[in-house]
Amino acid sequence: MSKQRNDETVLRRHHDMGGLPAGPVEQGEHDYAPWEKRVDAILRLLGDPKRRIITTDELRRGIEELGPGAYDEMSYYERWIASITNNLLEKGVITVDELGRRMAEISAAWPAGVEERKP
Template sequence: MPETYQFVKRLPNDIGGLQADAVQQTDHVLLPWEKRCHALADVLDFHKIINTEEKRRGVEALGADLVGKLSYYERWIVAFANILFEKRILSPTDLALKMDEVAARPRD
């Protein structure tokens, strides 16, 4: 590795070239919430609220520990929330109130 590598920090999802087990490819049917998350990403991008580059930066900003603990779409959701907080489009209080409202809905 070049000497200058010490000056560059790997981002959490930058795993290229590292030792790892073989990739196990499996078919994965998306759960309904994962489909909604993907649709949300498309809507945010279409309306120029959060673009792909911002989403990538948002996921990288989570840090290696959190990236390692969250699933693929969980990373997206946390990144979206943080970016919307930064842009003052959404507040943590508003999000918490909405989450409480959804949790209180009757389930069939």
């Protein structure tokens, strides 16, 4: 590819991938897991006319701020819940303490535990 193309690549943010080279489209599909539907439902409720707590643009801003490494390693709904959570923390709807405590409780109560996160 030309030099111009390389420059263009450098200036892009990582989510802005239109026109970049990539492999074949993998056409396999998975059924959405219950936790993924829960993420979707949480966002839909937070953005509905009754609440208007998080907009689509705020969700996207949160996803785009995850950074290139996280963006590529995380699955689609992992990016969503990370962004939703960051938005809720920023807006003071929930606090870091509450979240940390509740996550620890849920992890401790789950018989098979929690997967180690990649470093």
